[in-house]
Amino acid sequence: MEKAKQRMGLAQKVLLGLLIGGIVGIIIHYMPAGTLRDAVLVDGILQFVGQVFLRGIMMVVVPLVFVSLVNGAASMGDVKKLGRVGGKTIGFYLVTTAVAIVIGLILAFVISPGVGLDMGAIDQVDYEAREPVPIAQVLYEMVPRNPIQALAEGNMLQIIVFAILTGIALTIIGDKGKRVLDLFEELNELVMKLVSMVMTLAPIGVFALVARTFAQLGVTVILPLGKSVLAVYLALLIHLFVVYGGMLKGLAGLSIFRFVKKLSPAMLIAFSTASSAAALPANMDLTVNKIGASEDVAAFALPLGSTINMDGTAIYQGVAAVFIAQAYGIEVTVSMALTIVLAATLASIGTAGVSGAGAIMLSMVLTTVGLPIEGVGLIFGIDRIYDMGRTAMNITGDAVCTTIISKQEGEFNEEIWNSDDDVAEAAE
Secondary structure (H helix, E strand, O other), rough: OOHHHHHHOHHHHHHHHHHHHHHHHHHHHHOOOHHHHHHHHHHHHHHHHHHHHEEEEEEEHHHHHHHHHHHHHHOOOOOOHHHHHHHHHHHHHHHHHHHHHHHHHHHHHHHHOOOOHHHHHHHOOOOOOOOOOHHHHHHHHHOOHHHHHHHHOHHHHHHHHHHHHHHHHHHHHHHHHHHHHHHHHHHHHHHHHHHHHHHHOHHHHHHHHHHHHHHHOOHHHHHHHHHHHHHHHHHHHHHHHHHHHHHHHHOOOOOOHHHOOOHHHHHHHHHHHOOHHHHHHHHHHHHHHOOOOOOHHHHHHHHHHHHHOHHHHHHHHHHHHHHHHHOOOOOOOOHHHHHHHHHHHHOOOOOOOOOOHHHHHHHHHHHHHOOOOEEEEHOOHHHHHHHHHHHHHHHHHHHHHHHHHHHHHHOOOOHHHOHHHHHHHHOO
16 A cells, blocks of 8 residues: 555656756756856756666666567467457557647648748758658568567567567467466566666656756747747647547547546656657556556557557647748648648658657658758757657557557456556556
């Protein structure tokens, strides 16, 4: 019970760390430039604490993804169930991503963030764009030539494919693979214990990361681009409460407000770290132990979603593309808008779940629709502000998908969902 009470306070502790970090960061930003501010505080203490927390999380991400996916695929019991759950998961991710881009485009056209922008007042940021990767190449490169190398390099798509195939093989060979499957179940316990150890640092890590972000950017840097920031965050809220809320209520009979309350610690970690991969351990823990989703479905859908489900990033793509077009005086036609929807949806597949990946996606989308690639420089300077919000939305979509599929598969734990947080945690 004592552990449950401590764990129940994680959301409040993380939120407190985030708020204090923002205040401290703004204070540091307006301190006189010099050794104390720049070397000791920003690039010293805050950088050290934030990176220790981030590296601790990233340390467990690869083993967590691989082990949980092997268990998830093997525990489905049969290949037909795996195919059914996999089809629902991928379908959900692609549809909601497309809807998210449309919402972003509509908000961008309504708010018109790039109209009247003084190009000369914005510092251009050098940004080297990557060439868009053909979708066929993305698909065949999902199959690893060397799975050990994929694990070492953290290539999530290749890890996912290898893990799912391993789980399917364990299912097919049956009793002969029981000892191996038992080993993976024990490894899963070990990895989750490592996750819980790392998560004890979350409030302090979030404080340091947010404080450093605001110490570097301040508040006034957002004002010249405030309309685009407003458009992105309004679209994120609409997607959360209208799209996700409607799907949860219509397909699972659940309240989005209770859902957000239970998932909030993972959302805050995603917000502060701007990394879907970094938030994955907390997302898996809370989706199963506080929301009541199936552990088997979560082990499959959440690692997959952290790699290919980018609803928040998709909203950003839509707003950013219109913003850049308007800033350069280019009219966005209906065909361009449709191309943006298609390009951003496909680009979300294979984009790394790490901070800054959205800017890489944006360069691909701009190239595809023929907008100036230099436009990335307009918003790259404050990309972190967008990144924090869109990442929180990305991981929320993963959890919504997992919850709905668990409900449809008859594997949702109503007792955990209806219980108070401390009771749910005690069931760990």
